[in-house]
Amino acid sequence: MNYHFFVGNDNGNSEHDLMIDGRLIGQPNVNCRVDELPWREEQTPESFVKGLQDQLVVTIDSPAARPGMYYVGKFALESGEIVDNIQIGIDLKSDMELPIVNTLAQIAAVAVQKAYEEEKGIPELIHVEADMATALPVTQHTDDSAAKFERRFTNGVHHVTVHLGIQRVAVKITFPFVKVVPEATPVIFTLQKDAEGNWRQGELFDHFSESYGMENKFNGSYFKDKRILHVDIGDGSTEYPITEGNKFLRQFVHGSHHGAGYAIEAALPEFNRLIHLPDSPRQFFSDVIKNTKHKYHARALGTLRRPLESQVKQIVQQAKRQLTKARNEVDLICVYGGGSILMRSILYPYLKELCDEREIQLLYVPADYAVKMNAMGLDSFVRGKIYEALRSKAVQPA
Numbered sequence: 001m002n003y004h005f006f007v008g009n010d011n012g013n014s015e016h017d018l019m020i021d022g023r024l025i026g027q028p029n030v031n032c033r034v035d036e037l038p039w040r041e042e043q044t045p046e047s048f049v050k051g052l053q054d055q056l057v058v059t060i061d062s063p064a065a066r067p068g069m070y071y072v073g074k075f076a077l078e079s080g081e082i083v084d085n086i087q088i089g090i091d092l093k094s095d096m097e098l099p100i101v102n103t104l105a106q107i108a109a110v111a112v113q114k115a116y117e118e119e120k121g122i123p124e125l126i127h128v129e130a131d132m133a134t135a136l137p138v139t140q141h142t143d144d145s146a147a148k149f150e151r152r153f154t155n156g157v158h159h160v161t162v163h164l165g166i167q168r169v170a171v172k173i174t175f176p177f178v179k180v181v182p183e184a185t186p187v188i189f190t191l192q193k194d195a196e197g198n199w200r201q202g203e204l205f206d207h208f209s210e211s212y213g214m215e216n217k218f219n220g221s222y223f224k225d226k227r228i229l230h231v232d233i234g235d236g237s238t239e240y241p242i243t244e245g246n247k248f249l250r251q252f253v254h255g256s257h258h259g260a261g262y263a264i265e266a267a268l269p270e271f272n273r274l275i276h277l278p279d280s281p282r283q284f285f286s287d288v289i290k291n292t293k294h295k296y297h298a299r300a301l302g303t304l305r306r307p308l309e310s311q312v313k314q315i316v317q318q319a320k321r322q323l324t325k326a327r328n329e330v331d332l333i334c335v336y337g338g339g340s341i342l343m344r345s346i347l348y349p350y351l352k353e354l355c356d357e358r359e360i361q362l363l364y365v366p367a368d369y370a371v372k373m374n375a376m377g378l379d380s381f382v383r384g385k386i387y388e389a390l391r392s393k394a395v396q397p398a
Helices: 098-119 143-154 187-192 203-211 260-274 282-290 297-325 338-357 373-382 385-395
Strands: 002-011 015-020 023-028 031-034 056-062 065-072 125-136 158-164 167-182 227-233 242-244 332-336 361-364
Touching: 002 098, 002 373, 015 098, 015 373, 023 098, 023 282, 031 098, 056 098, 065 098, 098 125, 098 143, 098 158, 098 167, 125 143, 125 373, 125 385, 143 167, 167 373, 167 385, 187 227, 187 332, 187 373, 203 361, 227 297, 227 338, 260 282, 260 297, 260 338, 282 297, 297 338, 332 338, 338 361, 373 385
Parallel strands: 002 125, 125 167, 227 332, 332 361
Antiparallel strands: 002 015, 015 023, 031 065, 056 065, 056 158, 158 167, 227 242
């Protein structure tokens, strides 16, 4: 079986969000190498297909990663094994195996699901050709690091075995072309257009348009010529690029090592003490925070408040620094990313006051969209004319 996928791939420090073949997938960005399958008894392979992302076990043979068997995402996090994750403020994503392994695993899983939906059976072999746009933090993105990260995907064939219980499906993945862009910049595409290419409307803008008295037929065309300071708050970094229309203004590249992950790491020792655990990974704490019904939710929030305030103050200072550099010639500040959800109650008042005094608008993206903005933007980019032109130029014979 042969498939072609468009992939918008946001490899976050905490969350891995991808748009594959038009479908959004979100998983903890962790994995662990293991020596054997977790299943002993015979189970029908069909029983694995529907929820495959939550019980994803793959064997990887790739020129860009060590060969081996991996638990990926949620299954790794809940396995009790020691997980590999991105060490915030330390690891360079372009050098790591984790983004490679997890990306290959998720693409292969979607290929298996698509094949099963279409054929009502489990194939033995699937070939996938993937056009992909992905990103690096602006503090790590250079021409050299971007090219290096691109080559890790495009050099050679990646062999992925997806384990459906004890049955195996072989998936061969090739990337004819990959483009690596600075994180946050794809969001300009998300703000303007929806998946069908129409001007975006709806709940993403409800609070913003109401705040500035623009409720009547407001849509993404409003942003087509705006100069925007992005505040993309992740776990291990916050990016502050400035864009104008669809242009990334390289003279305003800036990122800082501040984010929700630093607050979580500061809170973890106290949280672990309160719940009588010697240790727990950052992603477990993140899951507890997201789940308001979790028995440890209140304790997690209590330990997080003070470290979050410290991170918020740093982020506000960095935003001010960018505004000063731009001489306040910014139309609006747009805030999103997983960290923005946790910080909203503390951060929003600070930024609203800052924007009001400098005659700038504030778009604080709602929680339902905050984590997905980069993946949605990368998906729009990989399907768009700019990517197509870059791809055509790159694959032309010499």
